[in-house]
Amino acid sequence: MTICGRDLIAKCDSIAKFSESSSDTTRTFLRPAMHQVHDFLGDWMRSLGMQVTIDAAGNLRGLHQTAPASARRLLIGSHLDTVPAAGAFDGVLGVVLGVAIVEALKDIHLPLDIEVIGFSEEEGVRFGVPFLGSLALIRKLDQTLLALSDRQGISVAEAIRQFGLDSNQINGATVHPPTIGYLEFHIEQGPVLEHLNRPLGVVEAIAGQSRYRTEFAGAANHAGTTPMHLRRDALAGAAEWITSVEAQARGIGGLVATVSAAHSEPQAGNVIAGVVRTSLDVRHASDEVRRHAVDEMLQQASQIANRRKLSFKADLSLDQSSVMMDLFLTSLARRACLETGCEAPVMISGAGHDAMIIAQEIPSAMIFLRSPGGLSHCPEESVLSGDVDLALAAGIHFVREFSNH
């Protein structure tokens, strides 16, 4: 094997230069910079003899066919778009690893075709809705989504047209029928693998999420003239609740609960806070555990508000069920890691990924690479070249084992 982790990191760094911003890496759905990524990765794919196309959702697809008569196909990939001021590895590394696996296996006859996919959209930055690329694969990039507008008033359908594609062909941008599995490599974007001192992890489920916008409202009185016992202090109420949410989350294994995005009104130090708005984000692999925890947290908030003569409201903004990865592919991924000498812990992904969309139709597996410092969505996002070596080796093992089943 000639291609190594360092080469793949160099490719990710090259791709990071394709940006709609001159000062950082910002590459949203079907902006012109995406053409450069397609050219860069397409050239590499073609040099390996792959058939390269861009589907009507703007997904880059490269097919490695080993035998014309082959009926089975493994899909490998991740996304090519980024958040604003992004790092170089979130998404892109999973696509680069897919092509590298093809490069490593291209001269070996396997009873399996490999399709590498670079999804056009996962982060949800341009249109406020994530997963547009992978949704197309399961025929859920529908007319409602195609009609969404970005800040310039351009619709998804129009963005597809401006990129040189035909949104009327969107029904062709689906999973190809011979596909029987999906594998996604992704940086962890969290501190768990680093904390455990492990280079790779295998995802068994992507956590479900509940998100709310909350508001405590009291009375914005004078901070000097209102005695403590006559106050209706929205911030004191919110603070009591935030503390209780944290304590509750700490007591439930695998649960994460985050109150964030806090802002009180008025912004005057000599006036008691009349209104406090926050977000609430709760995630767990079990939808039942999550929904029960959310109910308790909201009940707790109402009790605190009642006792303090405040009002409390919570507006649901997201209730996303957890998604299980395929049991067999997950076992295969663990064994593939083991064969590289790496005991990969089984993990829950707290973040959403394309695999949670594709898994609705195709058996899917995900392998995480350790994120140094837990950092992502920032220019400091990184990955260790030794970890990428191991991921590539595990990917090759995975494909060989999978092709034998």
Place this chain on the structure above:
Amino acid sequence: MTICGRDLIAKCDSIAKFSESSSDTTRTFLRPAMHQVHDFLGDWMRSLGMQVTIDAAGNLRGLHQTAPASARRLLIGSHLDTVPAAGAFDGVLGVVLGVAIVEALKDIHLPLDIEVIGFSEEEGVRFGVPFLGSLALIRKLDQTLLALSDRQGISVAEAIRQFGLDSNQINGATVHPPTIGYLEFHIEQGPVLEHLNRPLGVVEAIAGQSRYRTEFAGAANHAGTTPMHLRRDALAGAAEWITSVEAQARGIGGLVATVSAAHSEPQAGNVIAGVVRTSLDVRHASDEVRRHAVDEMLQQASQIANRRKLSFKADLSLDQSSVMMDLFLTSLARRACLETGCEAPVMISGAGHDAMIIAQEIPSAMIFLRSPGGLSHCPEESVLSGDVDLALAAGIHFVREFSNH
């Protein structure tokens, strides 16, 4: 007595129409609308035979001389400026009551002159520093303050000139030597008198204040991928502290402590708060009690931050000592209230007032009028006409008693 509370409320309502804004009452230091107030009140004063002047700090001064040889003088007043979108009574009512007392007593010979003062500036809106009018009376409107700039780059000295006055004469804008006492009526701006069901209260001290800007800083990590035990959540730390500040303040008689003006960064529900900024405002009649409480609150914050691996800093923005009202005048004020049939509770003022400046040079007393709903600094600010009747009667008793001592 012919003038009554209802008349005085009508005068305040008339004055509320003199505004630099067409939609509400906003009257800051020496803006043109202040000329209209001076004309309105000046006409009333002159109709009572008072000598009316505007001093170099823009204070309206009306002198009622009962005997040319009189050497003693009582100063009665409050301020004529307002906050933006103000009510009609904060400040203005104290000046109107002063003139009304003169009207009620004008035909009675008293061995005492009465000077009614309408301070030009108390709220600190235009130049960010309060009490400019009363500071002039104790020779503290100095060159540093005269050089302050408003948002248009106009200095205090220039604002004085534009109003038609001469800032070089500022040394003449002082307390006149025969003055031996100061009496200020003011709405309470808090809920205490209403809660006690009393129309009037007598202030024995104006609380000292400590104000800080605080900041908790942690790490802004992914809300989905960062387990609870690996978080450095700035908002969870701030919330724990806010709860402890409230509990501490509730345990110390007369202390008020307010954490307000909270804002966390980033404002994203799926990112753990990396930084939370708040204000801290602590007030008590005893400077020792206040400073000890503040020390404990800041120590508590540091301990919470250390335990959670956060940083904490607190920047002092104000450390103002408490000011005692004169014991004799305060007793006189209580007795004057009693003679109207009203048992006025002795109170601490949590808000600053002109009396806290004047008291540095002249024995001072303050009488509060009940604030319905505790409301002030808003158009809904009000006062009950029966309470104004009592305040006027108490003021007349006060002046009669005071002139006999």
